[in-house]
Amino acid sequence: MLDVYTFFIKEFKKLLDFPLPANQYFLPRPYRNSSVQFRKCRLEDYEERVEILESVGLNAFFFPAQKIPGCDLLSDSGTTTMTIEQWSQLLLGDEAYGANEGYFELKEQIFETFGQEWRQAVPQIENMFIFHQGRAAEYALFAQLAYLLKQKGYNLNEIIIPSNSHFDTTQANIENQQMIALNLPCQEHLTNNEQYPFRGNIDLKRLEEYLEQKSSQIPLVYLTITNNTVGGQPVSMANIRQTREITQRYQIPLFLDASRFAENAWFIKHKEKGYHSKTIQEIVYEMFQYCDGFHASFKKDGLVNIGGMLVIKPNGLFYQKYPQFWQRLIDHQILIEGNPSYGGLAGRDLKALVQGLKTVVNEDYLTYRIKQVEKFGNKLIEYNIPIIRPIGGHAIYIDVDKFFNQKGADEDFLGISLTALMLIAGHRLCELGLYAFGKYRNGQEILPRPRVNYVRAAIPRLVYEDQDLLAVAEAIKVLYNNQDNIPGVEVIYGRELPLRHFKSRFKFKI
Ligand SMILES: *Cc1c(COP(=O)(O)O)cnc(C)c1O
Numbered sequence: 403m404l405d406v407y408t409f410f411i412k413e414f415k416k417l418l419d420f421p422l423p424a425n426q427y428f429l430p431r432p433y434r435n436s437s438v439q440f441r442k443c444r445l446e447d448y449e450e451r452v453e454i455l456e457s458v459g460l461n462a463f464f465f466p467a468q469k470i471p472g473c474d475l476l477s478d479s480g481t482t483t484m485t486i487e488q489w490s491q492l493l494l495g496d497e498a499y500g501a502n503e504g505y506f507e508l509k510e511q512i513f514e515t516f517g518q519e520w521r522q523a524v525p526q527i528e529n530m531f532i533f534h535q536g537r538a539a540e541y542a543l544f545a546q547l548a549y550l551l552k553q554k555g556y557n558l559n560e561i562i563i564p565s566n567s568h569f570d571t572t573q574a575n576i577e578n579q580q581m582i583a584l585n586l587p588c589q590e591h592l593t594n595n596e597q598y599p600f601r602g603n604i605d606l607k608r609l610e611e612y613l614e615q616k617s618s619q620i621p622l623v624y625l626t627i628t629n630n631t632v633g634g635q636p637v638s639m640a641n642i643r644q645t646r647e648i649t650q651r652y653q654i655p656l657f658l659d660a661s662r663f664a665e666n667a668w669f670i671k672h673k674e675k676g677y678h679s680k681t682i683q684e685i686v687y688e689m690f691q692y693c694d695g696f697h698a699s700f701k702k703d704g705l706v707n708i709g710g711m712l713v714i715k716p717n718g719l720f721y722q723k724y725p726q727f728w729q730r731l732i733d734h735q736i737l738i739e740g741n742p743s744y745g746g747l748a749g750r751d752l753k754a755l756v757q758g759l760k761t762v763v764n765e766d767y768l769t770y771r772i773k774q775v776e777k778f779g780n781k782l783i784e785y786n787i788p789i790i791r792p793i794g795g796h797a798i799y800i801d802v803d804k805f806f807n808q809k810g811a812d813e814d815f816l817g818i819s820l821t822a823l824m825l826i827a828g829h830r831l832c833e834l835g836l837y838a839f840g841k842y843r844n845g846q847e848i849l850p851r852p853r854v855n856y857v858r859a860a861i862p863r864l865v866y867e868d869q870d871l872l873a874v875a876e877a878i879k880v881l882y883n884n885q886d887n888i889p890g891v892e893v894i895y896g897r898e899l900p901l902r903h904f905k906s907r908f909k910f911k912i
Pocket residue numbers: 479535536537538569571572626630659661662698699700701702709710
């Protein structure tokens with residue numbers, strides 16, 4: 403090769419070296435826009451947004467999405483932009499009532515994505531259950547598990563399901579069956595520390611203690627990958643493997659809440675020793691070797707706007723322990739979701755999901771995705787805004803206590819103030835703190851324990867460009883630099899209600 407080529411190839415490659423200096427131009431996106439959606443509102447319409455905000459009682463959930471000119475970072479769930487391959491599959495959807503084409507394709511894709519050991523062992527015994535979203539799969543699993551446990555004579559109040567941290571709907575579904583959802587997040591990683599890239603791990607020591615003392619009360623152990631509740635933090639392969647070793651010793655099935663399985667695999671590849679030369683696909687196969695079942699909301703790493711699933715490993719521990727489970731699950735689906743071959747979705751949705759699962763393990767996509775979140779987080783760090791570190795896979799979490807340097811009373815709910823003022827700036831974030839997790843009982847506010855006080859910016863997949871997110875960072879900086887001008891809020895409706903953050907109304911305390 404001519405020297406001129408080799409010289410410049412070497413120079414160009416330096417542009418891609420990680421970690422990139424903070425201000426360096428980033429990777430080009432590994433995709434192109436194939437369709438665009440113009441906003442129906444303008445950034446300059448600040449006064450209009452004030453009116454709307456007041457009319458919805460400062461509650462971000464009620465704020466109409468079409469009036470948000472900037473980034474809507476309320477959730478990364480079901481908010482993905484689909485690829486042209488996915489859109490083409492929607493047109494090819496087979497809407498047959500029974501055994502539609504997408505069902506067979508999805509089954510094959512599940513084996514492709516998660517490994518051939520998930521393939522049915524006996525044709526008539528179903529092991530893959532489609533649902534319209536993750537929580538419907540959770541409801542089905544825990545309702546049928548509770549039924550079978552009760553039949554075996556267990557007292558449901560004593561049943562414990564440990565996890566690195568259950569997602570809130572998972573926890574609610576366990577508790578709805580009168581069982582105990584136990585969170586065992588690892589201790590050493592609880593503080594912000596860049597040296598622990600796997601803050602999502604389970605505390606193996608405490609898990610083992612529980613299994614030693616109470617194994618008869620524990621029908622399942624769960625790992626959420628990535629661990630959403632502690633900030634979208636990944637779980638290491640070593641932690642998954644060791645959890646498997648411990649649960650195997652006590653003959654207790656291990657399940658994954660796999661909603662962000664591909665993002666978790668990316669972190670393993672890039673942050674865990676021994677995985678750098680493996681492909682994302684190989685890492686996914688290994689993760690799923692260690693479990694007996696999984697459920698997922700495919701509104702995340704399925705890259706679709708709707709869909710979820712529960713899958714049981716043929717001949718796994720769960721399958722052996724509850725041979726009647728699949729029959730009950732099928733009945734549940736027929737009662738609630740429709741024919742099991744579409745599980746509450748349209749046939750076309752299944753085909754879009756097949757394509758989404760093919761795309762999501764693409765390493766260029768994942769690198770761009772996770773680096774985009776990191777770049778946004780790094781901009782906030784540059785502005786001295788306190789966030790959970792290391793930066794997780796799908797969201798940035800602003801630490802509200804540190805943001806206000808402990809000023810203000812707990813009952814000012816300053817996280818709500820932040821989300822309200824961010825809407826005026828033109829962007830939507832989500833309070834996940836003293837209001838969302840606190841309770842009001844007998845005229846008294848009960849704070850969440852352990853104390854969590856965050857405002858989350860969740861990044862939808864394939865939707866925004868870097869500059870959109872940097873604009874959000876700049877608006878947050880304005881609030882940070884002028885925090886003495888941010889008043890607390892007063893709750894004018896719904897303080898005592900369950901799931902109150904979805905329903906409440908507020909006004910600024912002036
Ligand atoms: C979103 C989510 C769920 C619930 O899924 P839905 O599709 O929202 O019902 C469960 N677990 C995790 C980790 C999630 O992120």
